[in-house]
Amino acid sequence: MKLKLKKLSILILFITISTTAVRAQESFVTEVNYPYLDKLIATAKKNYPEIKVRQAQVNAAKATLTQSKVMWLDAFTGSYIYSPRNSLNLANPTFFNGYQVSISVNLGTLLSKPFATRVAHENVNIAQYQQQQYNLSVEASVKRLYFAYLEAQADLRNRARAVTDGEIAVKQLKYTFQKGETTFHDYNEALTSLYNQSSFKVQSELAMLTSKANLEEILGVKLEEVK
Template structure:
């Protein structure tokens, strides 16, 4: 009779686990999950690093385009109006201001290659940032799912401990009245002790999953609504 009672407790636990697994997908809060993803993209340091690299590469494109200006050099020569009309040193010189513009063909021809290289490096940084966004979003989702799983597991094991303890306390009363054997009572206490250990382990696993998720999103879960 007692063995049947113990078996019933174990069976009850198994049924609870099955129910929790069946309802797991229904516990997913997709709007909240999207908030977690957005927060991770906003706060996670490595993601900020990728975005900074992208902006730096974009700035280099502008610097490369500005190199076109290096090919051109402007100069001027000023000769006072009261100077002699004929200049024996430079007979081509005239009174007033003389302007000159020079350009370097080497720089002019090399600059398009510099611009193309800078643009390709910018595109590379864009693709790297997009790839990391995909990986980060996947990691946030997986961590969130693990958090839900551990939360569900804790509920099941906490309930199992409560039920087993109630059954064990009932058997203690019966044992004291001599209605059950010491062996049956000892087995019930052993099941309760094991159930309590499982409950504590589930609590620890839930805390770990929560910490992992908070590390990704940069916020306490309680602050995200």
């Protein structure tokens, strides 16, 4: 009778574990919320400091490009001389009176400006490409961290159910042990299993909190603030 009862208990435990694993797997898939994931990605791109650094680099490159387009005027140097009409300069006589304007051109500087502008334009492209690349990297990181967080939640639910099932099993075995229908060995094994499941649950809680903290690090805000 005891052997049959033990086999029946093992069968029930196996079915319970299998059902729990299936429920955990299904819940992980069904709980992936892609619209919410898009909000997480948008939040990370808005708040993560490195994203702001990349945008600042793009702005700086654009400013340098604008500056290079204006600096072609550096090749030209203007000067003027003023000679009063009613004055006579015997040491350095001039044939013109009033204002005299002269403009000189530095050919080396003038010819180098198109190349400087081209370099500045390419620097803008590089900054924009780097920004796009980092945006893709942030998007992928948010997805990985979000999926890891959902996985940790599913695992924690699985561990919590295992603890609940273990508590029920211990309670039943305690009752049958007190009636002399179960050996102390079986009862002690159930207690040990419950202790192990409780330890696994604590580890799952830590993993869930860690995955949440990792996700919030890249978001820049608490997960609860993303609606």
